[in-house]
Amino acid sequence: MRTTEGPGLDSSSALAPRRNLRQAACAAGLDPSYWYPVEFDSALGREKVIGIRFQNTSVALYRDRHGNVRAIEDRCAHRLVKLSHGFVEGCNIRCVYHGWTYAPDGTLCNIEHESFGKPFPSVKLRTFPVQIRYELIWVFFGDPSLLKQRHLPDISELEAKRPWFCMPQVMVWKASPTMIVNNFMDSTHVSTLHNRQFWTRSLKIGAVTECHADSDRVFVRQNVEMDFGGLLRYTGPTLKTNKQDTCYEYPYLWATVGGAYKLWTLMLPLDERTTKVFLLSLCDGVKIPFTPWLAPRWTRRFLVPLALRYLVGPLLDADGWSAEIEQEGYEEHPGVSPVDPHPAPTLCYQLTIRKWEEHLAKD
Ligand code: FES
Ligand SMILES: [Fe+2]
Numbered sequence: 001m002r003t004t005e006g007p008g009l010d011s012s013s014a015l016a017p018r019r020n021l022r023q024a025a026c027a028a029g030l031d032p033s034y035w036y037p038v039e040f041d042s043a044l045g046r047e048k049v050i051g052i053r054f055q056n057t058s059v060a061l062y063r064d065r066h067g068n069v070r071a072i073e074d075r076c077a078h079r080l081v082k083l084s085h086g087f088v089e090g091c092n093i094r095c096v097y098h099g100w101t102y103a104p105d106g107t108l109c110n111i112e113h114e115s116f117g118k119p120f121p122s123v124k125l126r127t128f129p130v131q132i133r134y135e136l137i138w139v140f141f142g143d144p145s146l147l148k149q150r151h152l153p154d155i156s157e158l159e160a161k162r163p164w165f166c167m168p169q170v171m172v173w174k175a176s177p178t179m180i181v182n183n184f185m186d187s188t189h190v191s192t193l194h195n196r197q198f199w200t201r202s203l204k205i206g207a208v209t210e211c212h213a214d215s216d217r218v219f220v221r222q223n224v225e226m227d228f229g230g231l232l233r234y235t236g237p238t239l240k241t242n243k244q245d246t247c248y249e250y251p252y253l254w255a256t257v258g259g260a261y262k263l264w265t266l267m268l269p270l271d272e273r274t275t276k277v278f279l280l281s282l283c284d285g286v287k288i289p290f291t292p293w294l295a296p297r298w299t300r301r302f303l304v305p306l307a308l309r310y311l312v313g314p315l316l317d318a319d320g321w322s323a324e325i326e327q328e329g330y331e332e333h334p335g336v337s338p339v340d341p342h343p344a345p346t347l348c349y350q351l352t353i354r355k356w357e358e359h360l361a362k363d
Contacts, residue, residue, distance in 0.1 A: 020337040025178045025349035026330060028356035029055050030251045030269050033142025035152050037266045037278045040170065041135050044069065049093060051084030053270045054141045059128060060084040061137065064091040070104050071128040071139045077108060077121065134158050135168070136266075136278060143362065153252045157262055157282050162297075164262070167281040167304050167312050175323035177251070177267050177275055178352060179330070183323045184253045184265055185220055185246055185344040193318055200315045201230030203257065205244065213347040216250040216355065220344050224257055231311055236260065237285040237294065248348050250355055260284055273327060277320070281312045 049062035058074035076095040101110040106125035157164040206223030224244040239258025253265040
C-alpha cells in the first residue's frame with residue numbers, strides 16, 4: 001500500500017545563518033512533536049468537519065457519528081481538493097468533488113464513480129493523534145515515536161475539587177510565536193501598555209528577583225502588587241503573595257499572579273507570522289463587581305462573559321496588538337539587533353532556536 005506523503009510540516013529547512021538571535025528565533029518554527037490545541041471541543045459538532053493548520057500544513061478535523069474526533073491530512077488523493085470541504089459519513093470522510101471516501105485510519109475505502117478499467121487505488125493519507133482535555137481538542141502533528149514522551153500541560157486548577165473560574169478565549173494574532181513569547185515573558189509593558197485605561201490597569205510590576213533557563217523552560221519571578229486604580233481590584237480576589245511567576249515551558253506559556261490568578265497562553269502557529277492563541281484566564285474566585293463578596297459558583301455563567309468583555313478581553317487584546325506591532329517593527333528592520341535590557345527574551349530566543357534545531361536534526 002502506498003502512503004501518500006503529505007506536505008512537509010516544517011516549511012523551512014535548517015536555519016540559515018542570521019545576523020541576530022531574534023532573527024533566528026523568528027525564523028524557527030515550533031517543534032511539531034508536541035500536543036497543540038486546535039479548537040474548543042464545543043466548536044466541533046457531530047458529523048462536522050473543519051480545516052485547521054499548523055505551520056502551513058492543512059489538516060481536516062472531523063467528529064464522526066459516534067463523537068470521536070479525527071485529524072487527517074487535508075487533501076484528497078484524487079485531485080488534491082481539501083477534505084475539509086467534504087462531508088462526514090458515519091466514521092469516514094468523503095471528498096466533496098467526486099466522492100472519494102477515506103476511513104479513520106486514512107485509507108481510501110470507497111469510490112463510487114467509474115474506474116475506467118483501473119484497479120482500485122491503494123492510498124493512505126496521513127492521520128494525526130487527537131485527544132480532548134480541558135475542553136480543548138489537541139492534535140499531535142509530529143513524530144509518532146515521541147508521542148509517549150510528550151504530555152499535555154498540567155492545568156491542575158481546572159481539575160481541582162473546586163475548579164477555578166476559567167475565562168477561555170481564542171484569538172488570531174498576526175505575529176510569530178517569538179513576538180508572543182516576548183510580550184508574555186517581559187512584563188515591563190504592564191505599566192505603560194495596560195495601565196493607560198481603567199479596564200486594563202491591573203498590576204504594578206516590581207523588580208525581577210529570578211530569571212533563569214533550565215532544560216526546556218525559561219522562568220522569571222518578579223514582585224507584583226494590585227493596582228488600586230483599575231477594574232481588577234473591584235472584580236477579582238485579593239493577591240495572596242506579592243510574586244508573579246512567568247514561564248515559557250516549551251511550547252506553552254503560563255503565568256501565576258499572587259497565587260490568585262493564572263494565565264495559560266497556548267500557541268498554534270498557522271504560518272511564519274500568524275498564530276492562533278488559546279488563552280485560559282483562571283482565577284480562584286470572582287467578586288460580585290464593586291462589592292467585597294465573592295460570587296457564588298452558580299453565577300459563573302453570567303460573570304464569565306462579563307469578565308471576558310470588560311476585563312480579560314481588553315487586556316489580552318492589548319497584548320495581541322503589541323505582539324503584532326512588534327512583528328511589524330521586526331519586519332521593517334529585520335537585521336537590526338534590538339537593544340533589550342530584560343534578560344528573558346534572549347533566553348527564550350535560545351530555547352526556541354535550540355528546540356527547532358533539535359527537531360530538524362531528528363527529521
Ligand atoms: S478531488 Fe476528491 S474525489 Fe476528486
Ligand atoms: Fe500584557
